[in-house]
Amino acid sequence: MRILNKLLFAVSCTALASSAYAQQASDGVVKIGILNDQSGVYADFGGKSSVEAARMAVQDHGGKVLGVPVEIVSADHQNKPDVAASIARQWYDTEKVDAIMELTTSSVALAVQGLSKDKKKITMTTGAATTDLTGKQCSPYGFHWAYDTHALAVGTGGALVENGGNKWFFLTADYAFGYSLEDQTSKFVKSKGGQVVGAVRHPLAATDYSSFLLQAQSSGANVIGMANAGLDTANAIKQAAEFGITQGGTRLAALLFTLAEVKGLGLKAAQGLTLTEGWYWDQSDENRAFAKKFMDKTGRMPNMIHMGTYSAVTQYLKAVEKAGSDATEPVAKLLHEMPVQDVFAKNGKVLPNGRMVYDMYLFQVKKPEESKSDWDMYKQLAKIPGDSAYMKAADSGCQVTQ
Incomplete structure (x- = not known):
């Protein structure tokens, strides 16, 4: 009986530890929103191919983080800041999205980053270019990833x-x-x-x-x-x-x-x-290998917006993993501190204003x-x-x- 009790106690402790670990990710899922132009002037620039790049990043990370699934949701903001802000607000308040990325069109990116700052949510912009994102309208939770003006x-x-x-x-x-x-x-x-x-x-x-x-x-x-x-x-x-x-x-x-x-x-x-x-895509064997996988899924070679989105999702998941939580404050802190080393950026670094620097x-x-x-x-x-x-x-x- 004593041995049985010990076994039951051990199993109970293991279950509790596993449950506590999983609960570090809010709502039992880590949800990332890709918000961009999917039907207008910038649809080829980022569009649905950026959504696929985000999904590839999740797949390459194993599909899970902190023991819970990672979900990609997406929407077309139609290059309208009010539409984008409305979608972002619904994502945060109703759909429990943890971070929003891509954000093609600078006016859209500024609007969503401003809203996200108020709600203490992370944005990682890969599609917009204005330096105001890491300048006069910067945010402690805002990151600018692929390029800027x-x-x-x-x-x-x-x-x-x-x-x-x-x-x-x-x-x-x-x-x-x-x-x-x-x-x-x-x-x-x-x-x-x-x-x-x-x-x-x-x-x-x-x-x-x-x-x-x-x-x-x-x-x-x-x-x-x-x-x-x-x-x-x-x-x-x-x-x-x-x-x-x-x-x-x-x-x-x-x-x-x-x-x-x-x-x-x-x-x-x-x-x-x-x-x-x-x-x-043709700069190295690593780039060519990734581009082939991307081509197989999308029918096209990736540009820096697609690759920047892949990198941003990858780095976010690494930060969540390292933080042991998807809470904004610790993840944002790690995104500022962690070097960026992936198929997109070599020896990248994030400045205090959220600008990711790479060649x-x-x-x-x-x-x-x-x-x-x-x-x-x-x-x-x-x-x-x-x-x-x-x-x-x-x-x-x-x-x-x-």
């Missing part, structure tokens, strides 16, 4: 000025992201000895860029900086080609353009463009005759060390300290 300005802007592209005219999307990208690139162009001769703003998802391009052409600029993204950039490049602008010697700088948009545009129209990304790359789009396969589109021109690409926390305007 400063890194794009240092990469693409710097390269063109140093190669004779010293007179810039900006074609700018008329919202927070466009303003930030124009401002950051303008400062960098001027710091390198270049000048800005003009700028014009266009609405999101415009269909006709002819008047804007003609203004740029008549300005005397030798570089037209596309301070926009997605289909806006692609359509402007197509119309520039129709007008013969590049044949006249004017260069097009795609300040935010990724592999997804180059593929959609085609090498014939995109050839010669310079752009900055944080990841390319960026300057690429040029290949000519059709240079491409050896369907997705063989880039040649690497330069590696931009993370400490050069990203703004120092002390210079960001962020008042948050950890």
